[in-house]
Amino acid sequence: MPEPRPPAAPEFDVVVVGAGPAGSxxxxxxxxxxxSVCLLERGPAPGSKxxxxxxxxxxxxxxxxxxxxxxxxxxxxxxRRATMILTDTQALSIDFRSTAWGQAPYNGATVLRPVFDAWxxxxxxxxxxxxxTSTTAxxxxxNGSGGVAGVRTDRPDGDLPxxxxxxxxxxxxxLAKEAGCAVPSKxxxxxxxxxxxxxxxxxxxERRFGLGxxxxxxxxxxxxxxxxxxxxxxxxxxDTLSVGLVLSxxxxxxxxxxxxxxxxxxxxxxxxAPLVVGADLVEYGAHLIPxxxxxxMPRLATEGMVIAGDAAGMCLASGLWLEGVNFAIASxxxxxxxxADAVAVGDVxxxxxxxxxxKRLGEGFVLADLERLKxxxxxxxxERLQHRYPQVICNLVEEMFTVTNPHPKPRxxxxxxxxxxxxxxRWRDLASDGWASVRTFL
Amino acid sequence: xxxxxxxxxxxxxxVSFEDRMATTEFRVAPDAHIVVxxxxxxxxxxxxxxxxxxxxxxxxISGGGILFNYEQCFECGTCYLVxxxxxxxxxRYPEGGAGVVYRRS
Numbered sequence: 001m002p003e004p005r006p007p008a009a010p011e012f013d014v015v016v017v018g019a020g021p022a023g024s025x026x027x028x029x030x031x032x033x034x035x036s037v038c039l040l041e042r043g044p045a046p047g048s049k050x051x052x053x054x055x056x057x058x059x060x061x062x063x064x065x066x067x068x069x070x071x072x073x074x075x076x077x078x079x080r081r082a083t084m085i086l087t088d089t090q091a092l093s094i095d096f097r098s099t100a101w102g103q104a105p106y107n108g109a110t111v112l113r114p115v116f117d118a119w120x121x122x123x124x125x126x127x128x129x130x131x132x133t134s135t136t137a138x139x140x141x142x143n144g145s146g147g148v149a150g151v152r153t154d155r156p157d158g159d160l161p162x163x164x165x166x167x168x169x170x171x172x173x174x175l176a177k178e179a180g181c182a183v184p185s186k187x188x189x190x191x192x193x194x195x196x197x198x199x200x201x202x203x204x205x206e207r208r209f210g211l212g213x214x215x216x217x218x219x220x221x222x223x224x225x226x227x228x229x230x231x232x233x234x235x236x237x238x239d240t241l242s243v244g245l246v247l248s249x250x251x252x253x254x255x256x257x258x259x260x261x262x263x264x265x266x267x268x269x270x271x272x273a274p275l276v277v278g279a280d281l282v283e284y285g286a287h288l289i290p291x292x293x294x295x296x297m298p299r300l301a302t303e304g305m306v307i308a309g310d311a312a313g314m315c316l317a318s319g320l321w322l323e324g325v326n327f328a329i330a331s332x333x334x335x336x337x338x339x340a341d342a343v344a345v346g347d348v349x350x351x352x353x354x355x356x357x358x359k360r361l362g363e364g365f366v367l368a369d370l371e372r373l374k375x376x377x378x379x380x381x382x383e384r385l386q387h388r389y390p391q392v393i394c395n396l397v398e399e400m401f402t403v404t405n406p407h408p409k410p411r412x413x414x415x416x417x418x419x420x421x422x423x424x425x426r427w428r429d430l431a432s433d434g435w436a437s438v439r440t441f442l
Numbered sequence: 443x444x445x446x447x448x449x450x451x452x453x454x455x456x457v458s459f460e461d462r463m464a465t466t467e468f469r470v471a472p473d474a475h476i477v478v479x480x481x482x483x484x485x486x487x488x489x490x491x492x493x494x495x496x497x498x499x500x501x502x503i504s505g506g507g508i509l510f511n512y513e514q515c516f517e518c519g520t521c522y523l524v525x526x527x528x529x530x531x532x533x534r535y536p537e538g539g540a541g542v543v544y545r546r547s
Contacts, residue, residue: 044469044539049517051547114544134539154537172519174534187523194496197546240546253490253524258498264456273453283546284462286496286516288523 012038012130013343015151015162017137017175019046019121021325022309022332023168027124028064029336030166035343037129038160039121040153042136047117049170051195051287052324054235054242055108055218056116060326064333065123069104073115075237076216077101078108080209083320084271086223086232090394091271102215110216110237120329137169140178140305147303147348148179164339164348165305168332171288173298173311181299181307187249189292191230191317191381194259195244196267198279202239208275209236220322223390224269226262228255229381231319234275243267243276246289246317248381259286289324291317291377294370301353308335314366318373319380320441327366334360375440384433388423395419459498463514471540474512475533476521482530483508490524491531516542 012035016027019041027039043049055078061068079102082095101107125131141150141161150161167175171190173183184190200208209217221232230247245263252259267276290313297313300306308314309328316323338356342348361367379385399415420430476499484506491500491508497516501509515536522533535541 042535042538043541044543048543048545049541051516051544113547136535136538138534172535185523190519190523192494192496192518192520195547242547249494249520249524253488253494256493258493259496260459260462260498267456268453270451273451277451277454279454281457281462281465283465283544285466285542285544285547286518286520288518288520 010150010161010163012036012160012162014164014166014339015040015160016166016168017151018168018170019131020050020117020168020170020309020328021120022328023166024120024124025064025329025332026166026168026308026336027129028127029333030340031124031127031129033340035340039124039129039131040135040137041131041133044134045114045118046121047114050113050117051285052113053193053195053233053244053322054110054237056111056325057108057323059105060329064329069106073119074109074111076110076214077106078110078218079215080211080217082219084219084221085390085393086221086269086271087391087394090398092394092397108218110235112237137175140175148305163343166335166339167305167307167311168309169311171290171310176298176307176311179302179305181302183298184292184296184313187253189290189296190249191246191289191291192249192252192259192286193244193246193289194263194286195242196263196281197283198241198243198276199282200239200241200279205236205239205241211236224266226257226265227387228252228257228262229386232266234272240282241276241279289317290315293374293377294367295374300357301350303350304348306335306339306353306357308332316369316373318376321373330364330366331361373440375436379436379440384425384429388425392419392423463497467543467545468514469540469543470513471536473537475536476510476512476515477532478508478510479530480507482527486527488526490526491521494520494524496520
């Protein structure tokens, strides 16, 4: 427990709330810029509250922690990436492998968040930040003009006054909500991730997934969600698998299907069951994912406070690309740099912070990717893409490869027309979805 | 000799919900971080929380209303987001150090 602090004299220049990837990246930047930093974490250790599917793209760390390739606790380098389309009885995979992804500079890697997040937080500590765990920020402290001037914690005498706050408190964004930053609040702005971690010896994982030592697989799944809009995933860790679902909140709530039952259905699918059979469940969990997109992004700063990571909706849940930790790290680092500058010149006005922060985010990939893929979540969760196209595509492939002797092969175009008609898809919807896909992804 | 039709792949049996939840560590706080207003819930027919809470913390009781517990909460926030009845679910983070502790996720 820390000693009680006198309320008036800030012990820290900046309080960073949340020792996830965004918070730790912010704390590294702030500490290196010479600020005194308190990094608050409500869990007993960084990462203990955090859960994701499983892949990070750590090249974003090149500037922040250049030695990450040697030091970061990564499970496996992703060298195989498959996109699967499932119906109840069929599966179509686009299965890509690259040896380049298994060599420097690498691409994606699977990680366990309690391990990875703790490592990143230790980088912040090494830079000079003070990590305070098992401490929940319960509210904001305000100065005379209403600006944010620190946080209130649930410790006895737990006020932490500061010149500025970086709110990286995750998808529920309680601090941004308290500050009136217009955080998206509809169920449709979020998806629910549920995940099982299944134990399997490393050699058995490598045999089942056709991998070398430390090579990893990333399977993204369309369909297999029991009719609830969403998708599935299978990732390989060193000696566990991460198997889970991402489900639209309103669709789940209206479905009357329980998430763990939908997941059980995915695990029993003939294309998935052989991968997971006999692997014992060792941890189960769930986490929300912000999906509101760049159009609904909250106000990113207010006097004395900047928001980063999931709290700011900086997560790319676009169907094809699923990235969050790199967005958190990049936005956290940008927030840290901007707040350090502001504290140094003694101007933490909301206007200055928001302008500088947006400018800095605009120089990197965060806002550019979110802007470019802003239509993707809606498209990925749309009714036709979720429920009709998988069936049409799988039927088409099945008919294409079903030998119809003694009849000659049907023309593919005729098959496609018949499947379109059978699924009740109008030409104009097909054209508009095709155009939307082109606009969204190309 | 005839080649038999292939048998469907035998998948593993699922664990019970209780065993599933027992795989995850929860450090139970003395105070509940979820508060449910029973009066608001009594008239609710949609009960989104019952369906969507991944931890199954909300259980309908006969004659209307909801029974809930907070001990095995993943702290995701699904319940208050899906709830259609304003003010029915008040939800905050549990006190520091308490609640879910992921180790392998």
